[in-house]
Amino acid sequence: MAMLPNDVFQTELGHVAHTLLTPGPTPIHPDAVRALMRPMLGHMDREVFALNREIQADLRQMYGTAPDTFTALLAGTGSLGMEAGFANLVEPGDTVLVCANGSFGRRMAEMAARAGAQVRVVTAPLGEAIDPADVADQLDGAQLVAVVHGETSTGVLNPVPQIAELVRGSGALLTVDAVTTAGMEPFSMDAWGVDYVYTGAQKCLSAPPGLAPVAVSERAFERFFARRTPNPSWYSDFGGLRDYWVHQTYHHTVPVNLHFAFHAALRAALNEGLETRQRRVQQMGEAIFAALAPLGFSHYVPQPAARLPTVLALRLPEGLDDAGTRTRLRDRGISITGGLGPTAGLIWRLGLMGEAARPEPYRDLMVALQELLD
Numbered sequence: 001m002a003m004l005p006n007d008v009f010q011t012e013l014g015h016v017a018h019t020l021l022t023p024g025p026t027p028i029h030p031d032a033v034r035a036l037m038r039p040m041l042g043h044m045d046r047e048v049f050a051l052n053r054e055i056q057a058d059l060r061q062m063y064g065t066a067p068d069t070f071t072a073l074l075a076g077t078g079s080l081g082m083e084a085g086f087a088n089l090v091e092p093g094d095t096v097l098v099c100a101n102g103s104f105g106r107r108m109a110e111m112a113a114r115a116g117a118q119v120r121v122v123t124a125p126l127g128e129a130i131d132p133a134d135v136a137d138q139l140d141g142a143q144l145v146a147v148v149h150g151e152t153s154t155g156v157l158n159p160v161p162q163i164a165e166l167v168r169g170s171g172a173l174l175t176v177d178a179v180t181t182a183g184m185e186p187f188s189m190d191a192w193g194v195d196y197v198y199t200g201a202q203k204c205l206s207a208p209p210g211l212a213p214v215a216v217s218e219r220a221f222e223r224f225f226a227r228r229t230p231n232p233s234w235y236s237d238f239g240g241l242r243d244y245w246v247h248q249t250y251h252h253t254v255p256v257n258l259h260f261a262f263h264a265a266l267r268a269a270l271n272e273g274l275e276t277r278q279r280r281v282q283q284m285g286e287a288i289f290a291a292l293a294p295l296g297f298s299h300y301v302p303q304p305a306a307r308l309p310t311v312l313a314l315r316l317p318e319g320l321d322d323a324g325t326r327t328r329l330r331d332r333g334i335s336i337t338g339g340l341g342p343t344a345g346l347i348w349r350l351g352l353m354g355e356a357a358r359p360e361p362y363r364d365l366m367v368a369l370q371e372l373l374d
């Protein structure tokens, strides 16, 4: 079996190599694996604060925002990043417009409702992107608009720049879920006018799960400081996070070793170059599709512009045993993911984020599939 870069390291530790091609988590970047082995330091150590400042600067570069924008790592997964946005920026009775064309958009709507918002939902048929015209129709009176950039459940890329342009003139804040896009797809927080963005460390950056990198605009901070009611979430409170990340005072014990690993993974991404990574995922997606089309796979998302490059959603060939084939792949040390909810049994979702978007692991998959489907 071909080796992923970090498999070499893993086998040294006695583990069996594994080809992880799910839409997250992704194989951990070898630099991040090494960084995890660093001796532990305290969360208030000057070296950790210096590292945090580098992480903050690198996150600004990744999100496309100015040197004074607040960035931080939340100690939790992407869902904590999502929840923190609603907890900090929504007050009971606010109107929140959520673009929900898949599972993660629906999760946003659920969280906004739990934060006490009156939720308006803009939707689209499964496998299609949100139509900005539908957002325009429902925008009046909304205090916040929320949209998932890459809807992992269906492999759809939503038109965030067009939606942002509408929101900019409306007075509403804009929250974007960049969990499957940040670090691998173009993202311009300032140019687009995004007020709050988050991702998950385990996706396009190939760091271990457990951190949600966020960026918060000045406008979002103004809204936060003007709250009439306290933020119900103490843990993800923007003020508390600023205490630690800006003023270097204790808020909670950050997972220092995950910060080491995240720093290394993000540096590796920036050293490779964001545009190079965007080309890499595009080329990998095209090559994989060209190899799988003769076996009967077809694109699930009909509109090419709405296809999310980092999650290749493929309709299964007639008669293919979805669960059985994936189990036999897993027996050979290869993990891929099927559909979610209404797309279960209908599609496969192949992860092309971070270190998964490399030829070697996909060659393993092709060889195994050729044998299994013969």
Ligand code: PLP
Residues within 6 Å of the ligand: 023, 024, 077, 078, 079, 080, 082, 104, 148, 150, 151, 152, 153, 177, 179, 180, 200
């Ligand atoms: N948003 C999107 C688009 C996702 O794909 C995911 C996870 O797959 C999440 C949010 C939630 O992230 P996590 O599972 O890290 O909490």
